Amino acid sequence: MIKYIGSKRALIPWIGGGIRAIGESDAELSRRPHAEIRILEPFAGSCRVGYEMKRQGFFVIAGDYLSFSYILARTFIEADRRDYPPERIWPILQRLQALPGEEDWFVQRYACEARYFQPANAQKIAAIRKAIPTEAKGDSLLEAILLTSLLLAADKVDSTTGLQMAYLKEWAPRSYNPLTLEYPSLLPGKGLAYVGDALEKAHTFAADIAYLDPPYNQHSYAGNYHVWETLVRYDNPPVYGVAVKRADVRKLRSPFNSKKEAPRALHRLLQALQARYVVLSFSDEGYFTPEELLQLCNQRGPTLVLERTHKRYIGAQIGIYNPRGERVGQVSHTQNREFLYVIAPDGHAYQGLQAALQQKALSPSGGQAKLF
Numbered sequence: 284m285i286k287y288i289g290s291k292r293a294l295i296p297w298i299g300g301g302i303r304a305i306g307e308s309d310a311e312l313s314r315r316p317h318a319e320i321r322i323l324e325p326f327a328g329s330c331r332v333g334y335e336m337k338r339q340g341f342f343v344i345a346g347d348y349l350s351f352s353y354i355l356a357r358t359f360i361e362a363d364r365r366d367y368p369p370e371r372i373w374p375i376l377q378r379l380q381a382l383p384g385e386e387d388w389f390v391q392r393y394a395c396e397a398r399y400f401q402p403a404n405a406q407k408i409a410a411i412r413k414a415i416p417t418e419a420k421g422d423s424l425l426e427a428i429l430l431t432s433l434l435l436a437a438d439k440v441d442s443t444t445g446l447q448m449a450y451l452k453e454w455a456p457r458s459y460n461p462l463t464l465e466y467p468s469l470l471p472g473k474g475l476a477y478v479g480d481a482l483e484k485a486h487t488f489a490a491d492i493a494y495l496d497p498p499y500n501q502h503s504y505a506g507n508y509h510v511w512e513t514l515v516r517y518d519n520p521p522v523y524g525v526a527v528k529r530a531d532v533r534k535l536r537s538p539f540n541s542k543k544e545a546p547r548a549l550h551r552l553l554q555a556l557q558a559r560y561v562v563l564s565f566s567d568e569g570y571f572t573p574e575e576l577l578q579l580c581n582q583r584g585p586t587l588v589l590e591r592t593h594k595r596y597i598g599a600q601i602g603i604y605n606p607r608g609e610r611v612g613q614v615s616h617t618q619n620r621e622f623l624y625v626i627a628p629d630g631h632a633y634q635g636l637q638a639a640l641q642q643k644a645l646s647p648s649g650g651q652a653k654l655f
């Protein structure tokens with residue numbers, strides 16, 4: 284999986300525990316096999332959470348408004364490993380890996396003008412990226428799997444702190460490693476991926492449980508991961524600034540990145556979702572206070588809140604850098620509070636869920652989980 288700010292990697296056992304508790308406590312859901320319980324994830328990002336839910340056998344519907352996240356969702360959520368097993372994909376990866384590097388606009392921009400990759404790796408990326416459609420022969424899922432392999436390989440040799448608002452002034456040690464394609468760990472089973480705005484798509488997919496993890500501050504994912512967006516689109520976009528960001532990231536604004544617009548957007552989304560339960564991830568670093576968020580959730584249904592402390596993303600431990608990759612500040616804290624808000628459909632379901640959550644204690648890896 285790619286490095287992703289706000290990724291729920293370390294919190295997955297906790298979130299998964301919450302979602303399983305819903306499945307077990309709800310009278311109707313508990314009678315169904317996991318494969319018949321639909322989980323909608325409209326802010327899928329790196330797809331880590333959906334991947335874990337699919338691993339547990341649930342039917343996952345994963346979406347995001349960024350194209351590279353859609354590629355990841357097609358690979359990790361939609362594709363069935365039984366159709367694309369390693370023995371089918373490896374020979375293609377070996378052919379792609381053997382291609383000689385090529386010079387093009389991507390190399391010029393991301394290895395010369397800016398320094399996200401060492402030139403040899405950027406040349407290899409360019410050659411592989413251009414050969415992928417030919418290898419996929421019109422199979423769009425296969426194309427997504429090959430692109431994912433390339434994304435994961437590029438993510439291992441980039442020269443950033445994990446965010447693409449800057450590249451490092453000195454090459455990161457990992458950037459010297461040769462780009463190496465690997466088989467992305469596909470899961471067996473079915474799922475669905477889509478690309479689109481969460482608010483526009485809210486009516487489209489009916490689910491039993493919706494898991495929401497929207498951004499809660501001004502930092503735009505479109506700007507922070509513009510290189511991945513360009514790598515999957517390969518559209519040679521106009522760019523601006525030292526970080527050579529895509530010019531269209533300015534238009535790809537999300538209401539969830541605006542302090543003014545976020546409450547209304549979240550309210551609209553919570554009202555529009557076609558799901559019996561809604562689970563909302565939230566940390567205390569964003570626009571809302573825990574109380575404000577609880578108020579919003581209660582407008583949809585009775586809400587349980589779980590809380591634990593969490594180590595902040597790795598960038599926070601490394602420091603703060605300006606667009607030239609120079610260290611410009613220290614981070615104020617390395618821990619934050621993480622919350623899970625679980626909105627039940629009615630009081631009866633709420634009580635059943637409360638009992639199930641208390642029984643589970645939901646406190647993996649020593650984190651103190653509190654139930655309000």
Ligand SMILES: C[S@@+](CC[C@H](N)C(=O)[O-])C[C@H]1O[C@@H](n2cnc3c(N)ncnc32)[C@H](O)[C@@H]1O
Pocket residue numbers: 287288289290291292325326327328329330331332346347348349352479480481482496497498504505537538539
């Ligand atoms: C906090 S991240 C999700 C992280 C994810 N849970 C993970 O573990 O990788 C928020 C995601 O919401 C997406 N996003 C932001 N605004 C959106 C919108 N209006 N519609 C759909 N996706 C949006 C961003 O692209 C980003 O991937």
